[in-house]
Amino acid sequence: MSHQGMNVKNLRRSNKSLILYLLNKQGDMSRKELALRTGLTPAAVTKLCAELIEGGYIRECGVADNKHGGRPEILLTLRLCERNVLAVNAERNRVTFSVCDMAGGLKCTSAINFTTDVDEVVRAAKSFLFESGERVQAIGVCIIGSPDDAEYRVWQCDDLAAKFTHEFGVTAVVDNNVRAFAEAELLYGDIRDSKSVLFFKWGPGVGSSIVANGRVFSGNDSGVAEIGHYIVRGDGQRCRCGRYGCLETEVSEEAILQMAKTKGLHMGLAELAVSDERAAMDVVDDRLSLIAPALLNTATILNANEVVLFGTMFSRERTRNKLAELIGGYYTGSAPLAISRLNDKRNHIGAVAICAEKLFFNAQ
Ligand SMILES: [Zn+2]
Known part of the structure; x- marks a missing residue:
């Protein structure tokens, strides 16, 4: 065997x-x-x-x-390719809708600006689906915050899964977006079952999740047991969690763009992430110097074999290399850092994975 x-x-x-x-x-x-x-x-x-x-x-x-x-x-x-999923993925700046097959293949996609009004999201999703002309067998909804705790959820609704199921007439599966991405790595990515892996997302929000023994077992974007709320600056700003100097407050989209503005850079996050301007790269490098020790400390306590990076800010190789270099400065040997090969699919693959996990692989 x-x-x-x-x-x-x-x-x-x-x-x-x-x-x-x-x-x-x-x-x-x-x-x-x-x-x-x-x-x-x-x-x-x-x-x-x-x-x-x-x-x-x-x-x-x-x-x-x-x-x-x-x-x-x-x-x-x-027969994964023969089943369609409507993938709804919330990020801090937008909500993406996609029709995909259960193997992760993308058929069509569209996005709206982020809104806290869940009914507006449902309406937009319905009109997207109608215009796509596709039929779906399930809906995956990836949210910001914890699906188990309404207090840490941006969309205020008692039961999001029940709401989407009711509105669309097919089964809906809801999970935190970072957790769902880790689930996608297990199903469609390169993660081996035996390894302990730390996932780190940067941009627009910050999030982490952990995979060990073939399961996603922890992590969310909600402020509970979360790398985003590591304190990285004693004189930092107040975080939404109530503490001061949290990593998230220092490296979130808002913080990065604010910093960029003081250097005369007026650009969005996606643009800044790939900009060749020296000032833009300085902003990124400066924030990476806060991320590197937080990431290394977390990986150490988890005894993680690998750290997998994803998110808008890691779309550029230079940024990944810079982070590896910074982490490498803390110890000898090369840092076990990898960019997820699903990074380009991050707006839909998590939502597809949570549906496949529940309604295909564990359905019978
Ligand atoms: Zn915090």
Whole structure:
């Protein structure tokens, strides 16, 4: 049995979920190979696959040469691409709507300026969906703040999932946007189940989440147990959490643009993130010097194997390299920093992942 197969098995998922996760991580395979990798009997795998085919989760997709000799084996593949999701992703400056398939493929997208009025968001989402001409089987809603605690949520509504489900007539799944992104990394990214990974998002807000043993187990954008509220400056400004000098207050969109303004730079965050102007790069570097120790301290306490970066501010390689250089200044050896290869998909992939996780991989 392969090492990766063992890790998947250790998650104690249902046997059907186990098969779906294996096909997702390892690619198409035969029933025989599934039996080898899961440790289930061939008879059990045959029965489970029949039920998964019946349920529309997998289908047969051609034959592979039998590596061990004997008859060619029929391959099985996931039917993720045949299910559509409406992805709603809230950031501090805008709300993005996208229609995607459950494999993460983007069909169309649109955005509005951020609003605290959830009814306005629902109306805009409905008109986007209508104009797209697409039908969706689920809605993923990624929010700022905690889905479990209304106090830390920007959209005031008793039950957001119930509201979206009611408005659109399909199941809605709601989660914090940074947590959802980590979920996406587990499903569609390069994260190995055995690793402990710290995710750090920069721009427009600041957020972090943690993946360990194949699960997203902590982190939100809400002010609770959160890297954004590490105190990084004794003489800093008052944060929305009530303390002074929090990382978020120092490196948020508002703080960065304010700083840029004092240097005569009048540009938005996305523009500043990639600007070649010396003054703009100085602003970024200055803020990175606050981020580097906070990130390193968090990674140390979590014993994280890797730190994965995403967000608008990390869209430029120079910024990532500068952060690695700053972190490298605290110890010898190269910093285990990586940019998420899903960074370009950050406006939809989290919402797709939380739907796929709940309504596909763990549905049966
Ligand atoms: Zn704070």
